[in-house]
Structures are given as structure tokens and as C-alpha cells.
Amino acid sequence: MPSSCPRALLLTGVAGVGKSTVADAIGGILTATGLATAVVDADALAQFGPPPTRGFHDHLKCANLAAVWPNYRAAGARFVVVSAAIDSASLRDRYAGSLAGCAVQTVRLIAPTDTIRDRLHGRDNGPKLARHLTTLADQEARLSAIALEDFTVANDRPITVVAREVITRAGWLAEAG
16 A cells, blocks of 8 residues: 555554553554544444354444544544454454555564463453453463464553554654654
């Protein structure tokens, strides 16, 4: 795609790695430099329950992203940062397809397992916490094995450092100043 087309980052990784936090920080950096930027937490696009079928939430997230992206674009957004748990090539492709006209890069955030566990304990509880903790090692191994990302960034440093590394490696830093 031409460099003048909108650019998108799909931030992915295991639960608790900091996808939404990093997305917000990237949006803040880009916006502060005058670049029109949309930040979308995919989880917020599918707060619906109980799901009628398996895979329903992923489908709803992608459909809703496809519906809101044109509104951001019409408002002048040149950049969009989406935080989403993406665990297959087909789901990554569905997210990319929801961002019509964008040059899309996928970034997997990583962090030490103990750091992720601490974050999960700080935000979740009950069955949700137990589910995330029980599946954490398997999810980390699966994401490493399938390597859906264009690059990985360690999210175990100050958030602005992580956000700047992401936009630098994505080639957006020159535009962000």
C-alpha cells in the first residue's frame, strides 16, 4: 500500500501483557504530536453475553471494528492502534480486513510470566483470574509457535519506552517526531 494510506497496528499477546495500556500510550504519543489517531480496545467492541456460539465474540469484534473504522477515517484518522487477543492467522487476517485501506502491522507484546501473573492478579478475580492463570503458559507457547507478528516488543519497562519502541519499529517515529 502507498505510504499515504492509513496505518494500523494490531497489538496482541496473552491476557495481562498490557495490550490496551500500550495502545493508549501509543495513541497519546501520536496525538500529542498532532497526528490524528484512533485507539480501539477490541474487547470493548464485543461486550455482549452470553455468546450464542463459539467464536461469536471474535466475529463481533471484527464486524464492529469494520463498522467504526470508516468513522474514524472520515474524521481524519491516519493511524489506528487496535488491542486484541489474536491467536490464529485467520483471526489476524479478519482483523486486518476490518481495517479497510490500512497498511497493517501486527505486534506481539511479551513480558516475563511473573510480571503477567502480577498484572492479572491486580485486575482480575474469581473464575476469570483462574482461567487466565491456568492457560497462561499454554497461550504464551502457542503464540510463540505460530508467530503471527511482524515483530515483538517486551512490555516490562516504563510504558512510554515500550510505546516509543513499538512506533519506532513500525516506522512511525519519524511522523511522531
